[in-house]
Amino acid sequence: MDFNDSPEEAAYREKARTWLAQSAAAHRAKWGELKPNTPEHMAAAKDWQATKAGAGYACITWPAAIGGGGGTPIQSVIFGQEETKAGLGYGYFTIGLGMCVPTVMAFADSDTKKRFVSPAVKGDEIWCQLFSEPAGGSDVAALRTRAVRDGDDWVINGQKVWTTGAHYCDYGILLTRTDPDVPKHKGLTMFWIDMRDTAVECRPIHQMSGGREFNEVYFTDLRVKDSQRLGEVGDGWKVALVTLMNERLAVGGSAGPNYREIMKLARQLSGTTGPALKDQAFREKLADWYVQSEGLKFTRFRTMTALSRGQTPGPESSIGKIISANQLQELANTAVEMEDQYGILVDPDQAPAEAVFQQSLMWAPGLRIAGGTDEILKNIIAERVLGLPGDVRVDKDVAFKDMPTGR
């Protein structure tokens, strides 16, 4: 029971820290402070990714021969911690490198892998994941986007939704329905596609948070070669599960203010009977948030321990997002209420902490849904960790075309 690094881990951390200190400074000197979601921000992100790849710090667990770092999972975690401390973490590559490219590596032919893996590691090309559909939601396999065989090609028509970053991505992995006459999971096929094709149209979704990170993506007679298929025809669900399994590892970290930030706010504001920090009801909530946040941190340490002992972490990591997303929502709401009437303001120049709590309040509902809703994650824990029965599936043996559909 020790959360100090082993000598090897400490040596790696020191090496990473030294490298980061120099490289991060050089990177900042070159790019300065940029506003997210601008072309300059993207250029800086790609530049940083290339710098990391050159030093073996991109895709640390992947073999060096394909551009990775040839390292261990625990080294990857250590570098991630140090990179966060250095204040350099761009989110553009998470989905591509965490979920899409591993799927390409698992199912594509060697030429395709050769063509795509290395540019993705260097940040030259960015990938998105085209799974969700308006009618599907958590029921991913209920998708309707059709791919119809036409000689050596497939012709694709349909619509995806909630595609993160589709507007700036170069390639994507696309899950389609190729056979509606069989039950939903059996008629799916996966492809990789070029997002710049004129038959692909991206429409950004204006979110309740005000941002536009997600997109609707429309396909109108998009032609792809059969060689772009990932896995066998009709085996798309199996391929998608590989992607979704990687999703749990890639997504789930908490984004947003935590107990430290709200404690800082509570020091500055007046409460009902004195400083807000002295409010007993607030102090109890603060203690709960600390215990949850630290609990998650130490849960990650337990995962690292399992990794370093050669074990594979299970779906236990699902607890991370359930806790952090809910906590973010509650914490942000408490902060906004603490500001009393002033809490209405969202202007970063006016609202305390540059309105980060107001932004979190509007972002948290999405976080509780993205990458698996609270409800789906609890099902995962119940079924895969605790071994409880799956939900009743009335559509299991029904051909997709005969399934009732609502909105």
Add this chain to the structure above:
Amino acid sequence: MDFDYSDDQKFLKDEARKFLAAHCDVAVVRGVLDNADRSFDEKLWKGVAEQGWLGASIPEEHGGLGLGRVELCAIAEELGRVVAPIPFASTVYFLAEGVLAHGTDGQKAAILPRIAAGQLIGCLATSEGPGVVGPATLTTRVEGGKLFGTKIPVTDGDVADTALVLASEGGRPGLYLVDLKQAGVARETLKSLDPTRGVAKLTFDGAVAERLGAAGAGFDIVQAILDRAAVLLAFEQLGGADRCLEMAKEYALGRYAFGRVIAGYQAIKHKLADMYVKNEVARSNAYYGAWALNDDAPELPIAAAAARIAASEAFWFASKESIQVHGGMGFTWDVDCHLYYRRSRQLSLVAGAPKVWKERLVSQLEQKNAA
């Protein structure tokens, strides 16, 4: 990074589980629950002593096994799983740990070997009435080495040989070792929420009291003892919470309603998932506490508070929702749910309520931030 039990510790834990499966099945617990004259199981106590658990973390020079605190945590977790009806926490976490940390060489030599041998039961006596114990309300006093006043309730005070008593001397709080078998000590056994742990009212009228630790430092020493005990109690709570989840799961997998096992309904699945999440958060915080306790780290007060808060919440939730999953059966005397429900309350209160620990945690965070 090594945030788990080691292989040796796992072995010890497995052995403890096997021993308790053989010697502390629920009949043993019910043997105490159903008999108002007994507040612990003497046979189990003797067996636990023979296993060396009472002296697991007592140095060999004082008759113990000289193992670390993580080993003691592993044992605590297993004792919690079976709601063991023995005064282990009072004797080991409060008295032995207190004497180890604050006793003189003479006090250690007088007390620790007897604890390790299973010849001495301890207890901690701080409470004097409803509400939080504080300097303003402390009425028990020591004059000329003699103790006067009343402590209520004292867990295991009905069977203990030696008590640690918080009392004031010359207006300053001190902590005193008191032999409970002397004249000048009166005991009255009381009924409690958890009859598998005895509770007494202790009245002192000129009992000989020997100070443990510095004069005037009583509250600080008690807090230091509670910090250490909180981690160990958290492991008992964790063991209990995990067992509640298992029991609820086993029941839900075997109980049919509306043509299906109830474990297949989302309302039940999500309830069990919520239990699991709370238990894992508690386990992770408990591990941090175990590390801080074992290493005597400066982080101990914060780690102990976090471990206690998380474990109290997890055990409370798991014990009450396990009854809910069991339905009407869960409300009967014959089903074991209430043993855990009772113990969850006993463990949450015996070292100060979660609310008190939340305040302690936030105060510590404030200080840390200010430093």
